[in-house]
Amino acid sequence: MSTEELYARDSYVKEFTAKIVKVVDKGVVLDRTAFHPKGGGLESDNGILISKSTGKEFVVTETKKEGENIVHFLENPIQIEEGEVVVGRINWDRRYRMMRLHTASHIISSIAFSKYGSYITGGNITPEYAKDDFDIEDKSLLVDIVKEANEIARSGRNVKVFFLSREEALKIPGIVKLAEKMPPEVNIWRIVEIEGIDIQADGGPHVNNTSEIGDIEILKVENRGKSKKRLYYTVKP
Structure with missing residues (x-):
């Protein structure tokens, strides 16, 4: 399943809810995202993911498109699991x-x-x-x-x-x-x-x-x- 690109239809989405569908090395793949990945001459968005179940915050340092998926690289991805629902919040000023x-x-x-x-x-x-x-x-x-x-x-x-x-x-x-x-x-x-x-x-x-x-x-x-x-x-x- 490819990541739904919320930013493609609305550049003003600052916060969204999504599910972690895959945990990869140093990051996660979400089913949907407003984080624009690095590419097309633009640097990527950064921001945070907040676990809906625990309230823990994970800093998103960079996002990249890999195939049909967008990987959100995290400062500390160890305590985040597949299936978790998170709130994504992009660094809006950036x-x-x-x-x-x-x-x-x-x-x-x-x-x-x-x-x-x-x-x-x-x-x-x-x-x-x-x-x-x-x-x-x-x-x-x-x-x-x-x-x-x-x-x-x-x-x-x-x-x-x-x-x-x-x-x-x-x-x-x-x-x-x-x-x-x-x-x-x-x-x-x-x-x-x-x-x-x-x-x-x-x-x-x-x-x-x-x-x-x-x-x-x-x-x-x-x-x-x-x-x-x-x-x-x-x-x-």
């Missing part, structure tokens, strides 16, 4: 900052793609900052892109999540904005749309409205070679 940065990254990548035909060639999002690599020649263009991204963020665009068949999704121009990369070979794709700005296949959590992002601030721009620039940015508290 998650929410990554949601804001993630939606900001979609706006930035959309402007880079639509204006300059530039794809993202790599990237990563942490709670503190994000970094994206672009196949773009002039790094000053990234300054202009972030300025425009801030204007879009302040305009308060709604962010929608829905699902399409792979066949239907591939009919949408720019549905994938990662260079030389397609989503996994699955029949149903999760789509994230920023109204009037961007639409792309994506598996991670986002804010509901771009006004939640706040100000996007450039930390630095690095030259990584010919037509390769790395943008570091954050969102102000």
Whole structure:
């Protein structure tokens, strides 16, 4: 049985009840979870699991997807057993900052793609900052892109999540904005749309409205070679 991914349909689930279906080395697998696993350029959620029967708390240090299951790695998993019902509580401050940065990254990548035909060639999002690599020649263009991204963020665009068949999704121009990369070979794709700005296949959590992002601030721009620039940015508290 695969883990039900609660975060895929609602990024704002902070607390949930689930059953431990498997105890593995240093962690557990739940039947359902709101913890987003590491992957897709995002660091994983962390938080706690609380046993409904004993009240004991277990610190979740990291989550990873392994096959169809999501493993919750625990600081001290010795006293937790298969079949236990737990309350999961994610570290919301950490998650929410990554949601804001993630939606900001979609706006930035959309402007880079639509204006300059530039794809993202790599990237990563942490709670503190994000970094994206672009196949773009002039790094000053990234300054202009972030300025425009801030204007879009302040305009308060709604962010929608829905699902399409792979066949239907591939009919949408720019549905994938990662260079030389397609989503996994699955029949149903999760789509994230920023109204009037961007639409792309994506598996991670986002804010509901771009006004939640706040100000996007450039930390630095690095030259990584010919037509390769790395943008570091954050969102102000």
